[in-house]
Amino acid sequence: MSRELNILVLISGSGSNLQALIDASAKGLLGHARIHRVISSLADAYGLTRAANHQIPSQVHRLKEYYASIPKEDKEGRKAAREQFNTDLANIVVHGSKHGSVADYVRPDLVVCAGWMLILSPAFLNVVAEVNLPIINLHPALPGAFDGTHAIDRAWQAGQDGLITEGGVMIHKVIVEVDRGEPLLVKKLDLRKDETLEQYEERVHSTEHVAIVEGTKLALDEVKL
Ligand SMILES: Nc1nc2c(c(=O)[nH]1)N[C@@H](CN(C=O)c1ccc(C(=O)N[C@@H](CCC(=O)O)C(=O)O)cc1)CN2
Numbered sequence: 251m252s253r254e255l256n257i258l259v260l261i262s263g264s265g266s267n268l269q270a271l272i273d274a275s276a277k278g279l280l281g282h283a284r285i286h287r288v289i290s291s292l293a294d295a296y297g298l299t300r301a302a303n304h305q306i307p308s309q310v311h312r313l314k315e316y317y318a319s320i321p322k323e324d325k326e327g328r329k330a331a332r333e334q335f336n337t338d339l340a341n342i343v344v345h346g347s348k349h350g351s352v353a354d355y356v357r358p359d360l361v362v363c364a365g366w367m368l369i370l371s372p373a374f375l376n377v378v379a380e381v382n383l384p385i386i387n388l389h390p391a392l393p394g395a396f397d398g399t400h401a402i403d404r405a406w407q408a409g410q411d412g413l414i415t416e417g418g419v420m421i422h423k424v425i426v427e428v429d430r431g432e433p434l435l436v437k438k439l440d441l442r443k444d445e446t447l448e449q450y451e452e453r454v455h456s457t458e459h460v461a462i463v464e465g466t467k468l469a470l471d472e473v474k475l
């Protein structure tokens with residue numbers, strides 16, 4: 251009997267992809283895996299409500315708190331504060347607290363970025379890599395196409411401009427280079443000239459909700475190896 255695998259989900263917003271994972275887990279589609287913790291970068295993320303509705307422990311880890319006493323002009327100060335944000339996040343994920351190990355903390359087997367809207371620095375990635383903890387990310391674009399934010403809008407506009415004929419969604423491993431990690435799953439979508447941004451966005455989100463489950467299963471299969 252294989253042990254239950256624990257998934258920690260990072261969010262920043264509505265959490266519809268978190269909800270897709272919660273629903274899939276409840277249907278047994280993730281095997282012996284459960285969403286055991288949620289961390290949000292924003293306090294008003296509705297994904298926190300979704301977690302609470304399913305009794306999933308959550309917490310908020312806000313970059314704004316680290317910037318609070320540092321003027322915008324103080325670039326070095328903000329850079330150091332952001333590194334501390336990443337270091338603390340790594341300790342929270344790996345050990346259960348930014349102050350070090352927490353007794354009976356259950357370390358996750360997989361971290362899923364499901365709409366986590368902050369670039370993770372080596373201060374986070376190196377700590378997580380040291381314990382061989384895989385991280386995957388959902389990105390609403392094809393590999394190497396529209397890295398970063400607003401990818402849906404950018405892909406749609408490029409389609410309207412006749413520059414490309416397809417967009418899509420991918421689940422990829424997270425590395426320091428943003429959205430350039432090895433793709434685990436790619437789902438292509440045709441771009442239609444007669445389609446509004448809202449219509450394309452709806453197709454993207456529907457595809458995401460399938461991809462996040464399939465991609466998480468693939469990542470869990472690698473964990474089990
Ligand atoms: N090191 C990595 N960090 C993250 C990755 C990654 O592949 N490597 N994926 C992202 C998720 N993401 C796109 O899929 C993404 C999210 C946010 C940003 C970004 O530029 N964020 C800005 C803030 C933007 C804002 O506040 O609107 C920032 O972090 O300063 C890029 C890509 C998760 N992290």
Ligand SMILES: NCC(=O)N[C@@H]1O[C@H](COP(=O)([O-])[O-])[C@@H](O)[C@H]1O
Pocket residue numbers: 261262263264265266267268297364365366367388389390398399400401455458
């Ligand atoms: N670059 C990362 C990125 O753009 N992620 C996007 O954030 C949204 C999260 O939605 P959700 O909070 O409803 O799951 C999703 O559309 C996801 O592709």
